[in-house]
Amino acid sequence: MGFGESVQERYYNVPPKDLYDAMERYLRDEGPRDGFKLKSCDPLSLGCTFGSGVSMTTWGETLTASVLPQGEGSIVRLGIASRLGTTAFAFQGMHNVKVATKFFDGVSAQAAAARDTAHFLEHVTPIRVNEGGMRQRPVVVSESPAVVAARARALESARERDREPERCDAKAAVADPDELRFKLGPRGFSVKKNTLVAGVVIVAIVLFFVIIVNAGGGGSVKTSAASATDSGSSQVMERVPDAGSGGSGANAVEAVEEPEPEPEPVTLKSIEVSYTGSVDADTEIRADASGMRVAGSYSDGTTSDALTGCKVENPAKLEAGKKSTFVVDCDGVKGSVDVTGVAVVPLEYRNALRSAESYVSMMPFSKEGLYRQLNSEYGEKYSAEAARYAVDNVKTDWKENALKSGRNYLDIMGFSPDGLYDQLVSEYGEQYTPEEAQYAIDELFK
DSSP: OOTTEEEEEEEESSOHHHHHHHHHHIIIIIGGGGTOEEEEEETTTTEEEEEOOOSSSOOOEEEEEEEEEETTEEEEEEEEEEOSOGGGHHHHHHHHHHHHHHHHHHHHHHHHHHHHHHHHHHHOOOOOOBTTBOOOOOOOOOOOHHHHHHHHHHHHHHHHHHHHHHHHHHHHHTOOTTEEEEOOTTTOEEEEHHHHHHHHHHHHHHHHHHHHHHHTSSEEEEEEEOOOBTTBOOEEEEEEEOTTSOOOGGGSOSOOOOOOOOOOOOOEEEEEEEEOSOOBTTOEEOTTOTTEEEEEEETTSOEESOOOSOEESSOEEOOBTOEEEEEEEETTEEEEEEEEBBOOOOHHHHHHHHHHHHHHHHSOOOHHHHHHHHHOTTTTOOOHHHHHHHHHHOOOOHHHHHHHHHHHHHHHSOOOHHHHHHHHHOTTTTOOOHHHHHHHHHHHOO
8 A cells, every 4th residue: 555545444334335325415415515526337247436626625635445344244344545645644544534534424424314214204104184184182271260250340431421411411400590510521521600800890890900001101012023033033032212211322221132143164173194005116105195094073073084275285106115194184184194105025925825824724834844835846836935935934833843743643543742742853764953842842741
């Protein structure tokens, strides 16, 4: 068996033909979702050949599965042959176990589903109905004593309301003949005739004295209503002298209306400038303030998040690594913003960094191991410069990666501290630095 090749088996308590049908159905219907691509199946030999495409999560294996009888059930024998080079052999062994587990679990689910469906069809008894549909026993609802008592009280209240007009009519029949009745509302009210006459006389006397007082006060009072404004309405009282009173012009008006103060105009007080455009070197900052976001505050306390019509007083191009200050003018109110140009990174360098981030998110790598994967002709084939840029800028903890790699090795087989240290620092192994490898050993064997 060569590097990257392995054979996995699993026993099923299912006849061979049924197990083959479940395996073929899984690879055809569910396999693409799990990353498997069916190539061929032979019902005579009870075998299937399939593969997993090259991607960031699979190594590009060729897989062969065969169903063999075993006692009262069957076994599925899965052969895995990797197309990856020997540089990732340690990782390929763990990956093969994961691939086999995913395949075996998918076949188990299909076999279980087929067995459960057959069991259901054998044991479910259909419901019998007659020509008129399903029979249903009528439901009888009985009222409790509390409900009956509540209904009786409601009926008695309605009867009391119906008898109310009769009592009112009876009261009216024996009313005092000296009373006057007025109909205001459903019941009305009554007033004695003598009381009504006395009230009218009192009101007339009061009005007479008011007229006499106003007429004998040496002048008349003139009331004029001022026109309503936004702040409300006002009333002005003026005393006009009688004819022949000899009053002077200075005493002609005792009170005058004061004019309403005019509101102060709203003005822009301050602005805040931020830059939202590209910071790549040679990007041009134009005079029309495109790429600038200007927020303003006004004298009345209101604000605006997006002022328009502003101008940049000193437009220029950004320079790599240089901070430039740009002054923005909005209706005489000025603000400024600092922008630092950034050197443009080539597309290959950016792609290499994205690949490096994907690799370290899936499994632990040393810095040199990741560089080798990105630059290798069996790996990503990036240029040496792009691969070096990627490993220098990827965000990961190399010591923690060494710890994860050591733990993975211990999950597979036994290692002494010195043996695991050599495996982590070896140029044929993981290529961690001595400090990173020692950190992993100290954490794993403490």
